[in-house]
Amino acid sequence: MSGSPSAEWPLWEVFVRSRRGLSHTHAGSLHAPDAEMALRNARDLYTRRSEGVSIWVVPSAEITASSPDERDPFFEPSADKPYRHPTFYAIPEGVRHL
């Protein structure tokens, strides 16, 4: 594929909200010339088996991601703070489904 359009077309991230889901979850990514076509490609690639009722597409370049270098300062401090989990409460009798 010489001069492949996908080499020039921007990458889009696809988020799909499933029939029973409350929020959109990341489904994958694809190439498309613009947002309208990205939506249509997403429909064809990620909702063929009726996985979704709503689609978002976001230009991959617009996503600001945390860097692997920042992993320790970002995430490690929370590892030894179990008291942040609500596991230290005695559950009153009569409370079900908690």
Added chain:
Amino acid sequence: MTAALALGDDALVLSHRLGEWAGHAPVLEEEVALANIALDLLGQARVLLSLAGDEDELAYLREERAFRNVQLVEQPNGDFAQTIARQLYFSTYQELLYERLARGTGPFAPLAAKAVKEVAYHRDHAEHWTLRLGDGTDESHERMRRGLDALWRFTGELFEPVEGCEVEWHTLHDAWLTRITSVLERATLAVPEGPRRGGWAAGAGRQGIHTEPFGRMLAEMQHLHRSHPGATW
């Protein structure tokens, strides 16, 4: 049933043509899109041909002259723009036809009501590409214009009344032309000129007269079934 055969063959033949893009489409995303459309059409063809007889026998064991599809759908894919031109002409027609059939009380109403949603997406896909190619680069504009021009003479046949479809073909044609004109205007393309009816126009597919490339397409489509009759897996 004449009408089931006509509509079923339209869907079957176009489905096979679109399937030929598998492995050849310009980008992976578009390949999946075309394959999806092909599979929608194949599903419609199966229902329609089953109304007319045994679907496998009809698809794989009929001779060329027994097919009743319009000549438009059997035209080779050409470049991507020509495929889009064929899609635009046909899916605009199919959507308008199925909308009308769905409103009726004939045997096709249930199928048409279901299929019209699929077809609306096919038409939307073709329109979006027509806009992008027509209003794109000089080369894409030129290719789109060529595709539209090349297939224009096959569009008159779409509005030959099909026996068994209770549809007002005149208003169907007018609605089709209005839609095509509006899309082409937005795409900065001219509506092609040239004959669509009469001696200089193409089209007798509904009577079993087909163009040369159709025979080669059928040979490929049928050869497996004919080589191994009754094979299953």
